[in-house]
Amino acid sequence: MPSSLSLWHAISALLSLEDIKSRVVQVKAVIVVFICLFLLMGISSALHLQGEWVIESLAMVAILLGLNWFLTTDTTNIVAGMMLWTVTIFAVSKAFYFDGLYDTALLLYPFVVIFAVFLGSRVMVVPLVGFMLSSYYFIAYAVSTGMIPHNVSSTYSAWAKANDMAILMLIYGLGIVVIGKFIRTLIAKLSLQKEANRLAKEESEKRVLYNDLTGLPNAAKCQQDIEFFLQKNSKDGSLLGFISLHLNNFNWINSTLGHTYGNQLLQMLAKRLKNLEDEQTVVYHTSSIEFSFIKRVPDYESLNDFCNQIIRLTIMPDAMPDYGYEISCSIGVAAAPFDGNNYTDLHRNASFAVYRAKEDEPNSYHFYDNEMEQSIVRRLNMISDLKHAIEHDQFELFYQPKVHLASNTIVGAEALIRWHKDGSLIPPNEFIPVAEESGLINEIGKWVIETACKECAKWQKIGMKGLTVAVNLSPVQFKRGNLPTHIFRALQKYNLDPNLLELEITESLFIDNADHVKQQIHIMAEKGINFAIDDFGTGYSNLNYLTTFNASTLKIDMSFVRHMLNNPQQQHIVNAIIKMSRVMDLENVAEGVEDEQTAQELLAKGCVYGQGYFWSPPVPSDKFLRLLKQYANAA
Structure with missing residues (x-):
């Protein structure tokens, strides 16, 4: 039996002129x-008529629901x-x-006449109106003969009342017939307009489903096709591959050669990729730098071959003949x-794979x-957790002492x-x-x-000068180029001498944007800030960088120090x-010192400072202060 929800849907569809001819x-x-x-009426009877x-009103509801169940196009x-x-018989009863x-x-009679004109023809309307007119006179006869108690005190006779009501019904019926014709004409016009709107909408949707620049179907069309292909695919047992192609350096082309040239490149690439289409393959332009493919294949090996085809077409040497790029x-x-059964899941998972391919190497693919x-x-x-940590102050600095080997005194700390x-x-290596x-x-x-500046300034105030x-x-x-500003502001805020701050940088910093980095380092070095090359010997170890970037300290990486006693090669390094460092007038710090024998060997070789678990692991600020006092008392 159709639910009551379907009935409400029917009237809403009628009021919104959806399927109005149905x-x-x-x-x-x-x-x-x-x-x-x-x-x-049932509620009103329960409240006012004892x-x-x-029961009769509810019976009418039941009858109407039964008629709805029986309703079909036939x-x-x-x-x-x-x-x-x-309804008419209920009213007269x-x-x-x-x-x-x-x-x-x-x-109820006028409503019945309206709906009769709306739903039926003369065959339905004439008998109903005739019955209604007859019922007026029948009731008037019943009142005049005492069959019906005359509960209303009036000098107005029942027959006169019946005549008036019959005349009004006739006039009302004729008016409804006239209005009905106008309504039918209006409905016909609305139906024609609706059909015209439907055709215009279909034409608009066709334009919406294709990329204006390349002419290829877009992401919306891809989503529609995926649903169709998945239904078809489930029947033959083959794989449906969703391949996402991202152009890695297209934004650089747009910013350097201009959007006009970038658009020409996209159009040329679209034509190339279009050549890959066949009965089992469709290509889409799903975003500015993304092309997508739907490919029906018997196995994964076929997808491998297809991905290699895509890459060969994309990176052809004449991709940009005027510039050789x-x-x-x-x-x-x-x-x-296996990886999804709708567009959203397949596109998302393919994007995960693209991300991994970008981490791997250019012009590669991943499943x-x-x-x-x-x-x-x-x-x-x-x-997300890091953002929360920044907002809620969840970070803490630990300090590992930097020790002067000859005097065994703490001269500084690494934050x-x-x-x-x-x-x-x-x-830190995790986040x-x-x-x-x-x-x-x-x-x-x-x-x-x-x-760090705040803590170091505190050390000076409690007597740990220098x-x-x-x-x-x-x-x-x-x-961003504003690092010196942040550092100078911190030094000024806590009134800390720039000579007491040492900034540790790694050799990898020198490879990219060397001039940009050099400029900032020089600005800070001129103010007295010291720079240390961290993990020296593990990277490029370009000696020219030591002078170019104002390095004052070399930190010997712990990978050389920890096992140097048992490894002659590491001792040599x-x-x-x-x-x-001594020849270049640079200080040196050995990291990873874990025992006294290693510390003594480093001292014998001319190392000035050491840092490692032999003295202390990194500890919170309060424990570091206790460690300072302990070493001060020992001295």
Whole structure:
């Protein structure tokens, strides 16, 4: 049995002129109106008539629901006639048992006539109107003969009342017929307009589904086709590959050669990729730098071959003949039904695979696997957690002492960030790479510099004069060009001598944007800030960088120091770095000193400073202060 929801849908469809010519919709809408009417009549009877006619009103609702169940395209006339006759008979019955010609139930007659004109023809309207006119006189006869108690005191005779009501009904019926013709004409015009709108909408949708620049179908069309192909694919058992092609360096082309040239390149590439289309393959231009493919294949090997074809076409040497520049790309592949069964899932998973391909190398492709998504989700969650940590001050600086080997005294400390998360400390090697990639390292680095300067200034005030603090810098912090401003502001805020601040940079910083970095380092070095080359010997070790970037200290990487006693080759490397630093008038610091024997060997080789667990691991500020006092008392 159709639900009541379908009835409401019918009347809403009628009122919104959807499918207005449908006889089924029209009859359903009228049924809903009468159901509402009889429900209200039942409530009114229960409240004001001591429950009389409640059962009859509910019976009418049941009858109407039954007619709705019986309603089909073949039974509309029968159902419409039965509905109207049933309501008419109900009205005359109630009038007969209550107030005769003065009963409000007779007000149903005009509604019945309206719906009869709307739904039926003369065959339906004439008998109904004739019955209604006859009922007026029948009730008048019943009143005049005493069959119906005359409950209304009036000098107005029942026959006169019947005549007036019959005349009004005739005139009312004629008016409805005239209005009905106008309504039918209007409905016909609206139907024609609706059809014209439908055709215009279809034409508009065709334009919406294709990219204006390349003429290829776009993401919306791809989504539609995916649904169709997936239904077809489930029947033959083949794989449906969704391939996402990203142009890695297209934004650079737009910014350097101009958007006009970039558009020409996209058009040329679209023509090339269009050549890959066949009965099993469709190509789409799904975003400005993304082309997508739907490819039905028997196995994964076929997808491998197809991806190689795409790459060869994309990076052809004559991609930009006027400039001799080649496009590079990254491709991600998701296969239905294993990697998703709708456009959203397939596109998302293919994008995960593209991300992995970009991490791998240019002009490569990767197939989606669950680990990719989990890795990216973990990274996104960590970015969110880092933002929360910045806002809620969840970071803390630990300090590892820098010791003068000859005197065994603490002369400074390296500030190392820790993250308090869910009751545990997270070391920097777990979150710093994510912070650098997301750009959050700028906010974190700014906090580290300010906190280190504040703590170092505190040491000076309690009598630890000349104690220095070292802070690690990320290459990302140099990109904006405002790093010196942040550092000078922190020094000024806490009235700290610039000579007491040492900034540690790695050799990898020198490879890209050397001039940009050099300029900022020179600005800070001129103010007296010291620079140390961290992990020296593990990178490019270009000696020219030591003078170009104002380095004052070399930090010997712990990978050489920890096992130097048992590894002669590492001893030679440590010895060479120490001698080189002395020749170049640079200080040296050995990291990773874990025992006294190593410390003594370094001292014998001419190393000046040491840092490592032999003296202390990185500790919070309060413990570091106790350590300072301990060494001061020992001296």
